[in-house]
Amino acid sequence: xxxxxxxxxxxxxxxxxxxxxxxxxxxxxxxxxxxxxxxxxxxxxxxxxxxxxxxxxxxxxxxxxxxxxxxxxxxxxxxxxxxxxxxxxxxxxxxxxxxxxxxxxxxxxxxxxxxxxxxxxxxxxxxxxxxxxxxxxxxxxxxxxxxxxxxxxxxxxxxxxxxxxxxxxxxxxxxxxxxxxxxxxxxxxxxxxxxxxxxxxxxxxxxxxxxxxxxxxxxxxxxxxxxxxxxxxxxxxxxxxxxxxxxxxxxxxxxxxxxxxxxxxxxxxxxxxxxxxxxxxxxxxxxxxxxxxxxxxxxxxxxxxxxxxxxxxxxxxxxxx
Amino acid sequence: xxxxxxxxxxxxxxxxxxxxxxxxxxxxxxxxxxxxxxxxxxxxxxxxxxxxxxxxxxxxxxxxxxxxxxxxxxxxxxxxxxxxxxxxxxxxxxxxxxxxxxxxxxxxxxxxxxxxxxxxxxxxxxxxxxxxxxxxxxxxxxxxxxxxxxxxxxxxxxxxxxxxxxxxxxxxxxxxxxxxxxxxxxxxxxxxxxxxxxxxxxxxxxxxxxxxxxxxxxxxxxxxxxxxxxxxxxxxxxxxxxxxxxxxxxxx
Numbered sequence: 190x191x192x193x194x195x196x197x198x199x200x201x202x203x204x205x206x207x208x209x210x211x212x213x214x215x216x217x218x219x220x221x222x223x224x225x226x227x228x229x230x231x232x233x234x235x236x237x238x239x240x241x242x243x244x245x246x247x248x249x250x251x252x253x254x255x256x257x258x259x260x261x262x263x264x265x266x267x268x269x270x271x272x273x274x275x276x277x278x279x280x281x282x283x284x285x286x287x288x289x290x291x292x293x294x295x296x297x298x299x300x301x302x303x304x305x306x307x308x309x310x311x312x313x314x315x316x317x318x319x320x321x322x323x324x325x326x327x328x329x330x331x332x333x334x335x336x337x338x339x340x341x342x343x344x345x346x347x348x349x350x351x352x353x354x355x356x357x358x359x360x361x362x363x364x365x366x367x368x369x370x371x372x373x374x375x376x377x378x379x380x381x382x383x384x385x386x387x388x389x390x391x392x393x394x395x396x397x398x399x400x401x402x403x404x405x406x407x408x409x410x411x412x413x414x415x416x417x418x419x420x421x422x423x424x425x426x427x428x429x430x431x432x433x434x435x436x437x438x439x440x441x442x443x444x445x446x447x448x449x450x451x452x453x454x455x456x457x458x459x460x461x462x463x464x465x466x467x468x469x470x471x472x473x474x475x476x477x478x479x480x481x482x483x484x485x486x487x488x489x490x491x492x493x494x495x496x497x498x499x500x501x502x503x504x505x506x507x508x509x510x
Numbered sequence: 511x512x513x514x515x516x517x518x519x520x521x522x523x524x525x526x527x528x529x530x531x532x533x534x535x536x537x538x539x540x541x542x543x544x545x546x547x548x549x550x551x552x553x554x555x556x557x558x559x560x561x562x563x564x565x566x567x568x569x570x571x572x573x574x575x576x577x578x579x580x581x582x583x584x585x586x587x588x589x590x591x592x593x594x595x596x597x598x599x600x601x602x603x604x605x606x607x608x609x610x611x612x613x614x615x616x617x618x619x620x621x622x623x624x625x626x627x628x629x630x631x632x633x634x635x636x637x638x639x640x641x642x643x644x645x646x647x648x649x650x651x652x653x654x655x656x657x658x659x660x661x662x663x664x665x666x667x668x669x670x671x672x673x674x675x676x677x678x679x680x681x682x683x684x685x686x687x688x689x690x691x692x693x694x695x696x697x698x699x700x701x702x703x704x705x706x707x708x709x710x711x712x713x714x715x716x717x718x719x720x721x722x723x724x725x726x727x728x729x730x731x732x733x734x735x736x737x738x739x740x741x742x743x744x745x746x747x748x749x750x751x752x753x754x755x756x757x758x759x760x761x762x
Contacts (some may be wrong), residue, residue, distance in 0.1 A: 259652070286671040287653050291607070291642035300608060300723035303637045317727065322635050326527045329534060330727040368650035370681040373667075377675040384673035434657075434692040435671045440523045440633055441516045441547055441691055449761045460523045465736060470759040472751065478740070485735045487759065488751055492744040499744040509762050 190222040190314045194275040195243070196266060197224045198285055202233035207281030207344035207387065209241055214347035215279055216242025218310045223247065224356060225269050227262045227363075235358045242350030244357070251363040257372040263292045264366035270297060275337055277316040282341035283387075290341045300333040302340040305446070306467060308347075316340070324440040324463035342388050345446045346467070385419040385436055389466070391447045393421030393438055395461075397454020397475060397494050401431035406498045407453060413505045421445065421465075423455045440462035454494040457482030474498065511554040511567040514618050516628035516640065517549035518585060519579040519602075523633055527731075534729035535604055535721070545582040548629025550696040551689040555659060556627050557590045558694065568592045572617050574717050575602045587707035588699030594710070595621075597717035605719070611643030612720025618648065624684040630655045631688075641688035642752045647720075651681035655690040675698075 191458055193215040197208040204226070215222045224243040226234050231248035238246055249265045270278060280286030282304045294301040302318035306328075307316050309428070317332040318340050326494065332338060363422035385391055392411045394404060397403050404420070411418035422432035424439055438445055440460035454475060455461060462485055465471065473486035483489045514749065521527070522542045530537040556569045571586040573579050574597045583594040584668070597613050618626055626645075631638040638654075640652075645652030653668035657676075660667045662684040669676055676743045699707070741747045741754065 232611055284655070284670070284677070286654075287638050288642065291637075291639035292646045292652070294639070295608070295611065295643040295646035298723065300725075301637070302724075303639060320636075321732075322729075323521065323525070323527055323536070324523075324633065324636060325732065326525075327529070327536065328730045328732055330730075332725050332727060333723045334725045336723040367649075369539070369685075370653060370679050373678045373680045375675050375677050376670070382674065413630070423529055434690075437691075449755070449759075458524075461524070466732065470755070470761045471735070472755070483740060484738050487735075487739065488752060488754055489738075489740045489746045490742060490744070491740060496745055497748065499747045501751065504748050505762065506754050508756055 192273050193218060193279060193316070194222040194223050194225060194266070194269055194273055195279045196286070196289065197226045197234070197238070198281060198283065199226055199228055199230060199234040202230035202237070203219065204234050204237055204241070205281065205283070207283055208347045210344065210347040211279040211281050211342045211351040212241045212243050214308055214342055216350045217396070218308060218316060220276070221245065221271060223269070223275070225249065225266060227251065227265055232358060232360065240351055240353055241354040241356070242353060246356040246358045247361045248358055249361045249363050251264045254363070258368045259288050259292060259370055260368050261338065261363060261366045262289055264364045265361065266293050267296055268364045276314060277338045277340060280341045282343050286341045290339050294339040297337065299339045300331070302331050302338060302437055303338050304343050306343050306346050310505050321444070323497045324444060324460065325466055326463055336496065343444070343446055345389065345474060383416070383419045385421045385438060386443045386445055388417065388419035390414045390418035390449045391421045391438070392418055392444055392451045392453065393423065393455060395423035395455030396425050396454045398426070399495070403495060404432070406495060410451065410498055410502045410505070413502050417470050423461055435449040452482050452486065453498060456480045457485065511559070511563065511625060512621065512623040513559060513567065513569050513625045513627060514621055514623040515549070515556045515569060515571045515586070516614050516626060516644070517553065517554050517571055517573050517582065518546040518632045518634070519543050519573065519575045519582045520632055520634040522694045523547070529729050529731065529760045533604065534726040538603070543578065543582070545585050546629050546632050546664065548631060548633070548689060548691065552627035553589055553591060554630055554694045554696040555689060559661065568622065570595060570621055572614060573597065574599065576600050579711060583712055584707050585699060587710045587712070588703040588728065589697055590703060592710065593686065594712040596712065596714045598714050599717050606722045606724040607637045607639035607643060608724065609719040609722045611640050611647060613717035614631050614640065615644045616718040618644065626686040628688055630690050641686050645686035647679040648684070651685040653679045653681060653685070654688040656687050657690050657692050659687055660694065716724050
């Protein structure tokens with residue numbers, strides 16, 4: 190069975206969690222898993238892949254290039270794919286993965302499955318992927334006819350391997366590439382907080398919060414989880430200008446799959462439900478007992494968000510101390 | 511500047527879907543179709559770029575779609591696009607991004623445009639692939655999910671939101687830029703625009719698809735969530751909720 194190649198994103202010298210999840214998913218499908226890391230700290234990051242499921246790590250250290258360029262990474266991945274002839278190439282479905290994967294798929298003439306939520310290996314060793322369409326209102330299973338399958342994997346869905354040894358780290362020279370786009374700068378958001386699409390806990394608010402200034406109660410609830418929670422928002426409050434679009438959850442926003450999702454003052458329009466229905470546990474707090482959100486929530490409290498949430502924050506702080 | 515805007519006809523976002531008979535996609539009976547919401551940002555941006563150059567150049571909308579997609583192309587013309595090209599295929603809804611990208615890249619090349627704008631994703635298949643594939647096929651630069659676009663001569667500066675921050679990308683024409691919500695506020699087509707759109711050229715051609723490698727095995731509805739438990743009302747229910755989150759759901 191041919192290998193699976195996984196692009197591992199790094200932040201400084203740390204492999205990103207969503208990439209470790211992709212390595213875990215690849216290792217469970219069987220066969221060799223080869224990680225490719227790109228950047229100034231690629232070797233240092235590769236050394237941290239012990240127990241990730243990777244048998245081998247290709248570290249492309251590129252001292253010449255100070256700025257990130259998608260074309261440079263795609264060229265390295267294409268070179269590795271030419272040697273390995275992998276049955277699949279995985280990316281995390283992050284802003285970087287979403288950008289790189291289709292470029293590589295097109296360059297290699299491959300099919301791509303975006304934002305996959307489940308994977309399996311067929312009898313003949315092909316990788317098959319289940320992916321949501323129409324923002325999760327339906328799913329399809331797809332695979333490639335003859336090519337490698339390129340896939341991006343939804344963060345928070347697949348478990349990390351957390352077992353096994355250290356990969357054999359090999360340095361790989363950066364291949365020549367026609368660099369057309371250069372990342373000039375990355376401006377960290379003032380908060381430096383987790384993105385809603387990556388956070389294991391999401392606290393989302395809607396119209397039921399009554400006004401933008403009431404977001405303080407949601408910020409306090411999120412803070413109770415000590416940096417593990419991100420804020421989300423319904424489309425209505427984003428369109429009203431209460432919250433930035435980056436926080437919008439739903440069909441014209443982000444699709445999230447956290448361990449725990451709080452829908453506060455959100456009625457649950459079909460477009461919103463589509464974006465959060467794969468959350469493991471959903472808690473809804475809403476004044477209207479007939480709100481559609483209660484039909485998908487595991488646990489609901491009927492009540493005024495501004496009264497219930499502060500009490501909940503206090504109780505959670507006490508519980509997780 | 512000749513700007514090509516690639517657009518798609520998609521089911522409205524409030525559509526309740528059910529599987530179609532004999533095809534791995536939705537039953538389109540009674541479904542309302544609309545212009546893909548993200549493509550509206552691309553059309554608006556193209557119109558603004560043209561206006562900022564004193565109206566010089568041309569905005570051409572291109573769509574791989576069935577004959578029914580003329581409705582969405584007319585919407586784009588009513589917003590202010592100059593002309594439309596329909597790459598007509600009755601089975602367009604079933605086509606993969608790889609095929610569509612091939613057809614769009616061929617059309618763009620034929621047009622001789624040097625800038626392609628399109629939505630960051632189609633809200634039907636949610637693949638987010640077409641722009642990157644078109645750019646790769648053409649050998650052009652590409653920036654995706656643009657929240658801000660500035661073009662000065664042939665230099666492009668594009669900004670997008672990434673996890674925990676904002677990324678600034680520099681590239682040059684020719685280029686493909688995919689558009690994110692927040693880039694602009696798309697205009698409504700007024701009556702005057704709608705009337706004018708009727709007289710604008712809409713050309714129909716056959717799509718020159720690239721071969722597709724994808725094989726669709728099934729189309730399924732997700733399992734219903736077996737939720738729906740109301741723990742209680744008001745602050746009195748908080749203690750029980752926290753107990754359930756700890757002991758039953760084990761998420762605390």
